[in-house]
Amino acid sequence: MSLTDEERDRLADVVRLQPTKNGELQDAWEMESGSEVHGYLENHLKEYYYRDDDSLIRATAEANDLVDVEPGVEPDAVARGAVPETIRVSELESRVTEVLAGPDERSQSVVSVLNALREAFDADPEVDAVRRALRSLERKNVVEVVYRTVPTFRLAVARDEITVEVEE
Secondary structure: OOOOHHHHHHHHHHHHHOOEOHHHHHHHHOOOOHHHHHHHHHHHOHHHEEEOOOOOEEEOHHHHHHOOOOOOEOHHHHHOOOOOOEEEEOHHHHHHHHHOOOOOOOOEOHHHHHHHHHHHHOOOOOHHHHHHHHHHHHHOOOEEEEEOOOEEEEEOOOHHHOEEEEOO
């Protein structure tokens, strides 16, 4: 199957963001809904993606070979539930890994992480962006959720055990 430039670009997004959800692709592709993303995937990229046991969108091995981007995470490690050695993430996600509580520390709320980002980087991301970054890192098995009064987050692995690369 021959891909158009748009299809190849969007397939690269799937590879780069995996494991991902419709909502994350919706933001990346500036679409109106998750249903629109699903329709696009089914109509244009059906041969190049699948949903894992947790319904997360992942690229096939063939898709990884077709595009010139590094996968967002080592597919085999995360599929086995392991922590990957290297992740490729957005700048915000990278910053979150720098300020988030470590595995032996008390977990933090989204607002606590937001305040830590403000203090450390003199940045003011939206609270929803911080929440999405935490959930994306959770899907990559780098962050764990601790449920208290509200969901709280901390790293699932020591900072020195993972390489965080900021995607271009």
